Amino acid sequence: MKIIACGSVPTVIAPEKYFTGRVLQTPIIEKEPPARLRATLVSFEPGARTHWHTHPLGQTLYVTAGAGLVQTWDGPIQEIRAGDVISFAPGEKHWHGAAPKSAMTHIAMQEALDGVHADWLETVSAEQYGG
Template sequence: MKIFAAGSRPSMRAREDYFTGVVWQDPIIDAPAPARLRAIRVSFEPGARTAWHTHPLGQTLHVLSGSGFVQKAGEPARPIRPGDTVWIPPGDKHWHGAGPETAMVHLAMQEALDGVTAEWLEQVSDADYASAEG
């Protein structure tokens, strides 16, 4: 058993090649093998979002605060709010992030397949993001 004391691990600014805008990540768990779970608390400032991406074993998002959007490629963006939980099946191309004027914080949980939890693709364009508002 291992306990990670609150505040013992620093927040990290998310990689600009995987995100648009200001995004902070706080590690929850990167479980050692044979476990495969990785969980991260992700804080999106208004207008911030992920790039398009997929997960080899799927992803679960649980919204903690604020409001934002999640979108699967080929479908309209859907609003997400505190208490909402989103399951994204393996291989589904998608993005998620804050609303244009609201911050959003969610837990992102996914499993690694051969050490890989995500395949990062192109950035979500400003035009595609603007269409999320309807």
């Protein structure tokens, strides 16, 4: 058993090369091989969002607070709210983030394939974000 004490893992500002706007990330768990799980608490300020990306083994989001937006490459923008669970299939190109006037926090959970949790792609343009 391992207990990770509250406050012992620092919150970091998410890198601009993967996000637009101010986003904070607090690691929850990253299991060592042979396990593959990574979970992170991600807080988006209004208008902040990820870039387009995929996950080799898929991703699940659990929205813990606020309201946000999510979109797959070939789908419409959809609203998400606290309590919603969003599941992306392996390799499904998508983005997610806060709504324009509301912050949003979610827990992002994904597994690694050969050490890779995500493949980051292009920025979500203002036009794409605005619908």
